[in-house]
Amino acid sequence: MTEGVPGTSQLLFLLMVANGMPIIMQRLFAGKGAWPVDGGWLLSADGYRFLGKSKTWRGILSALAGTGLAALFLGWPLQTGVWIGFWAMLGDLFSSFIKRRLALPASAMALGLDQVPESLFPLWAVRAEWGLTPVSMGGVVLAFLVLELLLSRWLYTLHIREQPY
Secondary structure, X not given: OOOOOOOHHHHHHHHHHHHHHHHHHHHHHOXXXXXXXXXXXXXXXXXXXXXXXXXXXXXXXXXXXXXXXHHHHOOOOHHHHXXXXXXXXXXHHHHHXXXXXXXXXXXXXXXXXXXXXXXXXXXXXXXXXXXXXXXXXXXXXXXXXXXXXXXXXXXXXXXXXXXXX
16 A cells, blocks of 8 residues: 555445445435436346336435545545545446346345445556555455445344345
8 A cells, every 4th residue: 555545444434435325315315316327217138127226316426425525534535535436336336237137136135246346346446546456455345245244234223224234
């Protein structure tokens, strides 16, 4: 890691914020402002929605804003957090697209597919700038996977998440 770049724990924190904001906003606002990113569009090749009903503009915008604010909290520029949030949401949308093609229902768990793209995409996007190695990236992805599974269970217990994963 080079001087002046976030440590892996800070990157992990930003990833958790990016991926947690849509869940928190869904709980706070229920159906209000939950416009689906795919507009309800079905992919003609398989008849399933392009992304699914749980991928909303509210979730994406809250991830960008929340991760930007979290970066400021850590002493990093707002755009650093927004960039991490952007790539995390792109990874999440990618996962959702793949899950629909596999005919998995919305919010169905797919171990690895639910965690790896939304953590790896942002790390890949900043790897050169922050001097991340494949080993450090792999460590953050693994830590994200484990932490996300543990926190999901806890958020389910608190009735914040609808699923225990």
